Amino acid sequence: MNRRHSFHALAAAALAVLAVPAAHAQAWPTKPLRIVVPYPPGGSSDIIARSISQPLSEALKTTVIIENKPGANGNTGTDFVAKANDGHTLLLCDVGALAITPSVYPKLPFNPSKDLKGVGMLAYSPHLLVVHPSVPANNLQELVALSKKQRIDFAVTAIGSAPHVAGVAVEKATGAKWEYIPYKGGSQAINDTVAGQAHVLMNGMLATLPFVQSGKLKVLGVSKATRVALLPDVPTIAEQGVKGFESGTWQGVLMPANTPQAVLEKVSAELTRIIRMPEVRQRLTSQGAEVYTMSPTEFSSFFERERANWAKVVAQGGVKME
Structure with a gap:
């Protein structure tokens, strides 16, 4: 093979490798999706899962099934998703709660930082x-x-x-x-x-x-830094003497760590579009949730910051589970 043919062969091989993630994302999904909510029906994560499931089904042209898998403060359902290897299982949970678990549970069967990848944030209340x-x-x-x-x-x-x-x-x-x-x-x-x-x-x-x-x-x-529009006469906890206090429920979506990046990006883009749809946004804001979106990269940085912040609070409060 001469040098010219060798160069073209190498270039074609490189393009083929680069095309694999894109092709994988285009072909995905190949079967129904499962959104696992690691809490019983009726909570914040469950409400949001049911708000996005139909639009996500229509966007990805596949069935979207919601499965409530409560137990062990959300750890049962989270562990189920962390160990899923089918490429079609999503976790919708309180990201703040997930960031707390490494500090509270010394013997978790999963490592949220290593076994899961953030897809995107959806809402905060x-x-x-x-x-x-x-x-x-x-x-x-x-x-x-x-x-x-x-x-x-x-x-x-x-x-x-x-x-x-x-x-x-x-x-x-x-x-x-x-x-x-x-x-x-x-x-x-x-x-x-x-x-x-x-x-x-x-x-x-x-x-x-x-x-x-x-x-x-x-x-x-x-528990917000400022009062909320739906309850303008209700003071914040910080206003009532607990300076700087702020907490809340952050709903986000994660997938197993072995999920291809192209799939994460595809799901993230669709979820961001869906959660910003006027009818979905209105449904959530009327109940006190704020639409709050993040890319997978922003999500990962947020999670690690939350994990570090809550570790200090847990240590100060002496909260531990055996």
């Missing part, structure tokens, strides 16, 4: 600090004072969850005394607080706001 209407407190200071006089049961989606760690941070900062009551997800924690089985709840605004609007729960504070 701050936590609402709410109480059963019978609780004689109208702000955080009154609730703290009440907790020093009587037992206050604080419902959390699970021990080590984002609302639990946020509750611990407020407790440490204010001198409050909560008795934490763990549940298997946000919807169960909400239902028991509405029923008066628990006194206090901190949970994502997206799932909690309807109960505030119906008068079934009383809101005392919002």
